[in-house]
Amino acid sequence: MLNYIWAGLIICSLVFAMTGDINDLRHDTYRNDQSLPITLKYRAPYDPAAKEIPVDVVIAPDVYTNFYGVSARPALSYSGTLIQGGKSPQLRFAADVPLPEPLSTIREAAQSDSSEIGQLQGVVHNLSTNPSVTLDPVRFYKLGKITKAAISMAGKAVNLAIGLIGGLALWLGVLRIAEKSGLIDAFVRLVRPVLHPLFPEIPKDHPALGMIALNLSAGMLGLGNAATPMGLKAMEELQKLNPTSDTATNPMVMLLALNTTCVQLIPSATLVAIIGLQAGEVWLPTVLSTAGAMVVAIIATKLLGRLHRYRSTDPNRQPAI
């Protein structure tokens, strides 16, 4: 299943990116190689010999909407720089101004392929009479975008994993003390009546049950930073019971299902940070919907586990090799 979804994500992204790019080419969304009439306002008297002249670029809204065939309207003026000295003068828009579509996309495209400039720029024609600008052409913008996304995310994933080390080390250390001091075993006896029906494959006194209970309680209290190391420790305990090295057992699937739907008694800190006090208002629907989802997850795990294709791959049903 994961194989198909994973491949599906990659194939879909290629197909959708190509479709988008071909559509853009067909409709000439970015009006490649056509010139947009503009008015330039000089802040100081125009000096033909100057290399860089600060200017204000005025684009008439009617001209703009007709030219690109969009409904977005440009601002009154944009600050920019006129660069002279080459074959023909160049106009470069200031870096961080908000731009209407499709100008903002053209700028984004410039940022992704020519990293040395990263600004919206183009060639100016008829500078002295009625100026117009031909912006840098944009082709296959989305293909470039998915490539860039893939490569940068691969880097981010590594950083993400490395960033986990500190928290993992801290919690794995504390959990080790808990294990050696017998706290986990005491905890197992406490939670066994609740957890045993969900994890019938785990032997009754196994520490895995204690780790699972710690993981789920941390999850319920919205303590994501502590819940993950506890969950990983629980996975390790479950792996010790696994006769195979690379196939998930039923308890593992159940643990994952419970983790993705865990009842949230406390709204997470990020939620409070984003929407403020309203986080308290959505508390009730959150608790109810997570509780419902947890029931759905438990039932789905048990039912799907009975399907032939999942039952036949259950590591505990195959003779250990």
Add this chain to the structure above:
Amino acid sequence: MEHLHLILQLISVFIIPLILVGFPIYGLFRRVPVYEEFVTGAKEGFSVAVRIIPYLVAILFAIAMFRASGAMDYLTSALRPILTAVGIPPEIVPMAIVRPLTGSGSLGILADFSKQFGVNSLLTKMAATIYGSTETTFYVLAVYFGAVNIKKTRHALPVGLIADFASILMSIYLVKLLFA
């Protein structure tokens, strides 16, 4: 209800320092060499994190590509007529699709909603409930199974997605029921 909420919040503030201090103290009491055991346990942190890397790269890069391709826009417009028919506002679709895929992406959408529609709007409340009540299933899958080198995940992903679907639907209808 308010009191219960407050008590739970207090617990969540106190529980971590309590565990971090309480476990070693209990260990001392039981004559466990606490420092030595802590270090032995903590040593594993590095290898677990490194073990996760290939799984995380595989999942996250595919999701990043999918999001960058603009597939979400097509999906939203394709699903719009069906959703309007069953009383789900189509604006919520990107949130529903992104939530199981990425945590930061769905957080971005939520922040967007609260700016665009205001924190008191029904849509923001729906998005917040969805954000609060589901996990980033793909990330959890990569991290948990990555940590023990499990490649064949069997029914873990279908179950996670079914649960996400249920929880998203419940979030939407519950918010409608409670606030609309």
